[in-house]
Amino acid sequence: MIDIIDLHKAFKKNKVLKGVNLHVDPGEVVIIIGPSGSGKSTMLRCINYLERPNRGIIRVDDLKVDARNVHSKQIVALRNKTAMVFQHYNLFKNKTVVENVMEGLIVAQKMDKKLAYDTGVSYLEKVGLLDKLNEYPAKLSGGQKQRVGIARALALNPKVILFDEPTSALDPELVGEVLEVMKDVAKEGMTMIVVTHEISFAREVADHVYFMDDGIFVEDGKPSELINSPREERTRRFLSRVTLRVT
Amino acid sequence: MNQLFDFDYMFRSFPEILRQAPVTLLISVGSMAIGLVIGLITALLKIYKIPVLSWIATFYVSFTRGTPLLVQIYLSYYGIPKILAFMNIGLNIGQVPSIVFIYVAYSLNVGAYLSESIRSAIQAIDKGQVEDAYSVGMSKVQSMFRIIIPQAVTIALPNFGNSFIGLMKDTSLAFIIGVVEIMAQAKIVGARSLRFFEVYINSAIIYWVICLIMERVLYWLEKKTRKHLET
Ligand SMILES: Nc1ncnc2c1ncn2[C@@H]1O[C@H](COP(=O)(O)OP(=O)(O)OP(=O)(O)O)[C@@H](O)[C@H]1O
Numbered sequence A: 001m002i003d004i005i006d007l008h009k010a011f012k013k014n015k016v017l018k019g020v021n022l023h024v025d026p027g028e029v030v031i032i033i034g035p036s037g038s039g040k041s042t043m044l045r046c047i048n049y050l051e052r053p054n055r056g057i058i059r060v061d062d063l064k065v066d067a068r069n070v071h072s073k074q075i076v077a078l079r080n081k082t083a084m085v086f087q088h089y090n091l092f093k094n095k096t097v098v099e100n101v102m103e104g105l106i107v108a109q110k111m112d113k114k115l116a117y118d119t120g121v122s123y124l125e126k127v128g129l130l131d132k133l134n135e136y137p138a139k140l141s142g143g144q145k146q147r148v149g150i151a152r153a154l155a156l157n158p159k160v161i162l163f164d165e166p167t168s169a170l171d172p173e174l175v176g177e178v179l180e181v182m183k184d185v186a187k188e189g190m191t192m193i194v195v196t197h198e199i200s201f202a203r204e205v206a207d208h209v210y211f212m213d214d215g216i217f218v219e220d221g222k223p224s225e226l227i228n229s230p231r232e233e234r235t236r237r238f239l240s241r242v243t244l245r246v247t
Numbered sequence B: 001m002n003q004l005f006d007f008d009y010m011f012r013s014f015p016e017i018l019r020q021a022p023v024t025l026l027i028s029v030g031s032m033a034i035g036l037v038i039g040l041i042t043a044l045l046k047i048y049k050i051p052v053l054s055w056i057a058t059f060y061v062s063f064t065r066g067t068p069l070l071v072q073i074y075l076s077y078y079g080i081p082k083i084l085a086f087m088n089i090g091l092n093i094g095q096v097p098s099i100v101f102i103y104v105a106y107s108l109n110v111g112a113y114l115s116e117s118i119r120s121a122i123q124a125i126d127k128g129q130v131e132d133a134y135s136v137g138m139s140k141v142q143s144m145f146r147i148i149i150p151q152a153v154t155i156a157l158p159n160f161g162n163s164f165i166g167l168m169k170d171t172s173l174a175f176i177i178g179v180v181e182i183m184a185q186a187k188i189v190g191a192r193s194l195r196f197f198e199v200y201i202n203s204a205i206i207y208w209v210i211c212l213i214m215e216r217v218l219y220w221l222e223k224k225t226r227k228h229l230e231t
């Protein structure tokens, strides 16, 4: 279970998050939509403390981290319970595909090398990259890199995977393969928090959709409710913009 | 004996000068190794802006790059005994071999130059990979040594190579405090026969050949470490 309670974050004078609350049940897929600059990435990055919130509580599983009083041990523990898939598919460029998946297992989780390799291979098989085990990231397409990113996240066996616009940097013809993998991951019961502009994906996969604007959640609901009949004017305006762009 | 150039003498004296080539190589490799450690530490102090220590690092790099190596060798040779005497550790300074002062001067010298190459190479690695490392649960130190530094080495390797070759040639100054490397040996042999031109030709050839070999090795290393960049 994941809880975010009253999360605040400012960059210097620029208040980006102004009291965000979120609850995610195990196995739930939560999708966050909202205009550019509204704070979606910042919120995700606060969950694993890539950004340090000014105020607020993050709870993942049995670990509770309060921004007012954080130890670096807690941050490491938090990162060990979460995994992240980035927009710009940050892979370790000096490691092969399978080494990318193994790295966190060996270094952070102290898994034995042989077991880490087997684990890596099995997750790479899942995302359809068995034939790329020993390639370096530079040789992969964007979609393939993103699937490595997902395999790596899965292999860490996290309580939640955070996705930050995993398909926005991809060529349109590569978006499908990544969304397919994400659907499989969702089906297997992984808890996911996904920032995305893919409205049809949200409609199909989400258990709950949140709309963020200007640092707060303006409205949330079941995908059918929020996407088809938003209550707030701001949500309506945003949705008409994105759906126009997609179709 | 009065001919303009004595080929025969040149060939005969060659092995005698070549005999000291290991000293040149040892100073080069040893100082480079220590210099790399110094350079890495200096670069990290500056990158993480560690208070006080980073100021010392900045001063050290600026001073070293702004003064001639020859002066630094003298400072090391005359300065270290004074410092030791001041600290009064009861070491008989007369017994410290000259080569120690050479190692100190050369390591510090090349370390300053290397630190700048290392720093810019580390800063060239995109921040995304660091966040990546953090997000899979790696610590700062782990991500530095497993992800960033290996890639920085690839970037900095051509600079390392230039520094190393420069260092190797600079070892020809070591004779001024009595270390008998290639250059000093050439002087000694030349003084005996008064055929200085021939012996210096010999030393030039030896330096040049060492340099060519180093270039080959570096080229091979560069190719090996760039494997992950091929597309
Ligand atoms: N490291 C940072 N330093 C300073 N300001 C930042 C930083 N990261 C984000 N911001 C600011 O925070 C605000 C929210 O950014 P954020 O990336 O969270 O938005 P977003 O909702 O993810 O937008 P997008 O859809 O474009 O990705 C922006 O005004 C941005 O300029």
Ligand SMILES: [Mg+2]
Pocket (backbone or CB within 6 Å): A040, A041, A042, A164, A165
């Ligand atoms: Mg964003």
